[in-house]
Amino acid sequence: MSRLTALANGAAVETGALAAFNFRDMGGWHLITNEWGQFLMLSSEDFDRFMAGKVVAGDPLYPELESRGFLKARLDFKQLAANYVKKNSFQWFPGPSLHMIVVTLRCNQKCQYCHSSVVDPSRTDTDMDVETARKTVDFIFQTPNPTICIEFQGGEPLLNWPVVKFITEYAQAKAKAGNRKLLMALVCNFTLMTEDKLDFLFDHHVSICTSLDGPAELHNKNRPFLGGGEAQQKVVHWLEKIQERCSADVKKKYYLPGALMTTTRFSMDYGPQIVDLYVKLGLEQIFLRPLSPIGYAKRVWKDVGYESDEFVRFYEKTLDYIIDLNVSGKSDIMERMALILLSKVVKGEDPGFMDLRSPAGAVLGCLAYNYNGEIFVSDEGRMVDHQGDPIFKVGDVAKSDWTSVIDHPTTRACVTASTLDNQPMCHQCAFKPYCGVEPVFHYETQKSVFGQMPTSGWCVSHMGVFDVIFRKLRDPRARKVLDKWLERDQCRWQESETVPAGQPEVV
Amino acid sequence: MKLVLTKKIYSKDALLIAAQVLSPKLNVYLDETKSSYEVTLEAKRKDVEAAKLQALAGEFANELLNQEYRFIVGRFNAKISSLIITQTLMAARGGETPAAPPAGESTPEFKKLVSDLVKNAEAEVARTMPKKIPHQGNPLPPVKEDAGV
Secondary structure, rough: OOOOOOOOOOOOOOOOOOOEEEEEEEEEEEEEEEOOOOOHHHHHHHHHHHHHOOOOOOOOOHHHHOOOOEEEEHOOHHHHHHHHHOHHHHHHOOOOOOOEOEEOEEEEEEEOOOOOOOOOOOOOOHEHHHHHHHHHHHHHHHOOOOOEEHHHHHHHHHHHHHHHHHHHHHHHHHHHOOOEEEEEEEEOOOOOOHHHHHHHHOOOEEEEEEEEEOOOHHHHHHEEOOOOOOOOHHHEEEEEHHHHHHHHHHHHHHHHHEEEEOOHHHHHHHHHHHHHHHHHHHOEEEOOOEEOOOOHHHHHHHHOOOOHHHHHHHHHHHHHHHHHHHOOOOOEEEEHHHOOOOOOOOHOOOOOHHOOOOOOOOOEEEEOOOOHHHHHHOHHHHHHHOOOOHHHEEEEEOOHHHHHHHOOOOOOHHHHHHHHHOOHHHHHOOOOOOOOOOOHHHHHHHOOOOOOOOHHHHHHHHHHHHHHHHHHHHHHHHHHHHHHHHHHHHHHHHHHHHOOOOOOOOO | EEEEEEEOOOOHHHHHHHHHOOOEEEEEEEEOOEEEEEEEEOOOOOOOOOOHHHHHHHHHHHHHHHHHHHHHHHOHHHHHHHHHHHHHHHHHOOOOOOOOOOHHHHHHHHHHHHHHHHHHHHHHHHHHHHOOOOOOOOOOOOOOOOOOO
């Protein structure tokens, strides 16, 4: 069943003077968008007049339609092309900048949903060795992109600490020698953090991100230690400690730790409590992300998963709570998914979010490197391999060069499948200028990299979230908060762009 | 269960892809006459009731429609999508010839630095890490296709 909306029966249609656009009936008003990323939210009466070709010069709506590229005879191609390039800047990127290195599959936690399908701490055969680490960094520096971001993942990367240190120092030496801009990030569960490790990370400008699913009872249910035990207190302890050190030193202010939450079935009743905890810990943002049935999560979906529309309801309810906190002045916490979509819709910029690009970020924006040197189109692609299906493998750091990865048939298939102009439903969708599809998700859930949009959970959750965001943009009370978030986010990026190329920088 | 599909609407390519997508659940046998394809669907599970087979046939028909329509959309937008795909892949490739490693990496100082980093890291691994065991194979058995997603 299509989620696209149709014109009312018998509606007058005279589109001869209109430029190409997509539309969506939002219930009482209509959204129209075009390829340049421009949009207008029209009352249904104005939409009917627009469709009937009755908006002519002198009409108050005419200049709006004209300046945003909705009138065929009045297109400012130079300006509209500039808008397109700004919105889709990633289409001109010289290769991926995000490189995720899995330094071990071992982990001391056994999370309910873990994408990484971790192994027991005794499985040292899944540790990356120094030689593979060196070859991985060498491969990464073959990418033509002048900016490189290396992200340590796992398993729990701190279980292979010497290799994390080596990669950091080696990559920084190479960045200096080649005058490349380097960003480094560590995603870890904090339970193995020590003062010494923290000193090293600060000294080498490695930014830190952890997982925090919410209050202790929820976090510990989602993310128990192997063999039982509670992990949340340790996460909170280190978050507070790192923030204390960051606020005591002005140079470290860009290294404030981030936290990511994963939404499971158990999270659904905890929206406000999760937000309250993030506020209490002084975290600047919360990212309300849906869980994907990929890798290990696919096996346990009956226990931890949910329908996509359940996620959309959770998202809207929790976003409303966050906006209320902002309006009342109790907190200025921002929601990351909203910020990503707002950057695309309101600012017409690409915020660097791999999942919502056309074509998707697989290979073009990111690559994942397994502990044994195998290269995958994304971390999700690596997870599919972990289940015994190597379909998303595009190379090996010991054997492949850069061009062989880009020319790989799997790379081409992922790029083609995630170009929305090739997708039924997507090519007519009002959210197309801002959206994207993920080939690995659709392969895992629908056994085809193209997927089947009318029945796709991906489409349900993303269209649902877009609906929520556009409704908020039309609500003056929410709009004021969202505009403030955009302004703050922009300031943050401007401030952090002061480090010259060749020097380590924060993510 | 048998479906008769006119060749005026459905292509063999779409049929083959739909059969591949549904292959974990269905065996699909294909025959043809001058004007139509004759598709016989057989559930992979032996104990499938008629209603369930009907539902699987519906899934197959949806996928077939999806693939056929995808071809139409692909053809309709072929010009713009091929421009986008070529542009992104060429940009990601960084041109025809890959750049050589920077001169800074061939200096004796850089080589010594790398050699020291490797030596120190290997020493730290030997000193602080548990002994590496031989490769134990894939930690997880292949997932069942009908895992409930």
